[in-house]
Amino acid sequence: MRIIGGKLKGTRFYPPKNLPVRPTTDMAKEALFNILQNQIEFDGLKVLDLFSGTGNISLEFASRFAATVTSVDKAFGCYQYLRKTTEEHQLKNLKAIKADVFKYLNQETEQFDLIFADPPYGLKTIPEIAQIVFDKNLLTENGLLIIEHQSMQNLSNHPNFSDKRIYGYSAFSFFENNKGFKV
Template sequence: MRIIGGTLKGLRLNPPKNLPVRPTTDLAKEALFNILLNQIEFEGIKVLDLFSGTGNISLEFASRGAAEVISVDRSIHCVNYLKDTSRQHKLDQVKVYKEDVFKYLQMETEQYGLVFADPPYDLNKIPEIPKIVFERNILLPGALLIVEHQSMQNISQHPAFVEQRKYGHSSFSFFRAAE
């Protein structure tokens, strides 16, 4: 795992082996950020990273100039790793919370320029993520929600669905808030 762009480009991340994660592959992450490069301005964006795990995506956004990155995961080991890594690389804009993502979303009152969710693939509540994000008005007008999931899963039923991009067994489904 490595940071592929921004001020920390090339930094190798070496999380402990015992973390309960399935990190986004470098190939899929590179493809995702190439897509985003043409759709959003990284500098100054406020990002919500749900099921943040190792913080691979959070750190990538911070490296690329995000003003604030809120990372939420229920594993204390993941939370501690991401806090330590952020502190070590002086990424003060990364704020990490140990919380169940669905409980967090029910309490969230802020709006974001981008929400990224990488839930465990076997989680049966994945289709609820877009529903909750849009019901709670968590995206700024025109902002994106991106949900990573198994390619065989279809979560395109939400009216804000834009497209699905497949990278082997992983897919990114994109949803856009109305302008």
């Protein structure tokens, strides 16, 4: 896993092999951040990373000077690895939380500029993520929700869906709180 932009650009991380994760590929992550860097200002962004795993996406946002990055994962090993990595690299803008994502979302009241979710591909409740985020009003006015999922899965039936980008076996579905974001 490597960071592709910001103050940690080029840094490689080597998470333990025994973590229950399927990290976003470097190719897909690079494509995602190319889309985002042309549409949003990372500096000052308030980010929520759900099913954060090793923190691949969280670390990328923190490296690019997001104001705050909140990373949520229920696996203790993932939580512990991300906390240790955050401390080693003095990323004061990144906070790891060990919690079940759905319980966390149902209790959360803060709003975020960008929410990224990378649930296990076999999870049957993936479509519920967008529903909860919008029902609970967890995005700021022009906020963006991005869900990574299997490329064959279709999440376009949600009213806030705006686009889907496919990268091999993976896809990113974009949901807008306001139709100002163009993928």
